[in-house]
Amino acid sequence: MGNYTLKTDNVPKELLIILDIIKGNKITTELLIDTDWKLFTQLLIHHRLYPLIYPRLKDYDQSFFPSHILQIISYKYRMNTIEMLKLSGEMIELDSLFTNNEIMSIFLKGPALALEIYGDISLRTSGDLDILVSIDQLESVNVLLCKVGYKKDEYFSTTLDDWKWRHHHLTYYHSEKGIKLEVHWRLNPGPSKEPSFRELWERSSRVSFSGHSIHLLGKEDLFLFLVTHGARHGWSRLRWLVDIHKLINKDVDCPSLINRLKKYDYMRIGGQSIILSNQLLNTSIDKYMTNEIISNCSKKLANEAVFYLERMINLHSEPLPEDVSNFHKKHMFHLLSFRQKLLLILSFLYPYPDDVDVLPLPKRLHFLYFPLRPFLWSWRRVKGLRKQTISS
Incomplete structure (x- = not known):
């Protein structure tokens, strides 16, 4: 990465301590002086990092961190483990339902992702299940989900066919089970170019849950999906960046990955993600990848993303403060390549x-x-x- 350094002067000290713990850096008592423990806890919860932090706190003496903080983190960890087990069971049921009805499905995140790149479902949080299907089978999926108790959230109009490319998923909720499900037919909202479902299916990998085989995106496609999702949300939750850190260490095929980023116009955000991962999590980046993917543009985008780390921003909590809203709109436009910007402008004519x-x-x-x-x-x-x- 050369002499490049991310500007983190205004990032809360408490978040930097959290990152040090994740990186395995030894925390000293001097570093913890004047720590705002309420903010520390809020940041852990906001960035969804408490499952990753909890096992590492066992390396320290019981008196090193305030007891009430340890109790909160322990409780959140246990509750998350229960939630991930519940989601795992539902994931297996849904996969069986679709398989028995000849519907090909790929799980995008949730327990499948946690097991694949963390090796343990308890080390990552997930608020819902995300599943990718072919757009041709959406209606069949809808019928099946309604039969087993899911209700669709009609949050956009389907009067015109623009929904097929402007949007990328439908949301369902099972009130009895308390489970939210997002059914995707695209990886990202349009207008954008991306692999077809058939390509993603043929390159998909499998992860086993109690002997049941679940389809997950192949590593390079998974990287593509995770960086586009994280960048679109400003990396406002560091859990998404930890995903990148873990995935890069899983023997990703760098030439294939770079070819895919080039093909779909995501080189700049691919570069942004590995800069952030390297600078914040000490991710070791392949020299070939560094030479091919890092640019002045990706460095600029990485520094812009620090804005989201300097405060706790929930982009789904509207209305956003005016300064956050204005910055986010500009940053989203900066993420786009020239071709993507042109497509976006042309899409307003539709x-x-x-x-x-x-x-x-x-x-x-x-x-x-x-x-x-x-x-x-x-x-x-x-x-x-x-x-x-x-x-x-």
Whole structure:
């Protein structure tokens, strides 16, 4: 990585201590002076790192950390283990359900990822299950899930076919089991280029749960998915970066990985992820990968990501503070390659479901939304401004 150093001056001391523990650095009592233990605990929970920290705390004397902090971490660790066991059982049931109905499925994260790259499901958290299927089998999947008690969250309109590429997953919830499930037909929201389901299936690996074989993305495809997911969320939870750290140490085929990053326009965020992993977690990076993937652009993006580490940001908790919202929008645009930026701009010309709300047309006339798009967009803007004027 040369002489490059990430600018972490404004990152909370408590988060740096957490990172030191994860890296295996010996913590001294002097380092812990004036530690804000409430913030320490909040950061552990926010970044979902408490399962990884808990086993390492056993290397220290019982009196080294405050007893109430150890109790909180111990409790969270036990509860997470129970949750991961519950998700593991549901994952096996869903995989059997789909297999028996000739539906090919690949689990993206959750217990399968934890076992594959951590070697132990208790060392990683997961709030839900994520499964990838072919878009051609979405309707069959929907019917099966509804039969076994899942209910779909209709959070976007399917009136126009734009949902197939603008969005990338549907959300289901099983109220009795308390389990959330995301069914993906793409790895990422569009507009973006990515491998087909068939390619991902043919390259998928398998992980065994109690003798049951679960399909997981192959290592290089998994890296592609994890870096795009983490970057899209600003690496605002360091658990995602630890995933990268663990995966890189799993004998990833570097030439194949780099070819895939180039093919799908993710070189800059691939570089961002390994810089962050190297600088924050001491990840050892293959020299070939460093030479091929690190650029001035990826260094700039890595430093921008520090913004999310200087405070606790939950991007799903809206409304976001104005400064966070403005920064995040700019950072998301910076992550895009020139081709991706062009596709994004062109995508605004494609009709949105809001256009249907403004001017409902029968399906046979939906083609008219394309030439009418600029006028409908302008009309919504005018109506929005009028409402603001009246309310003020």
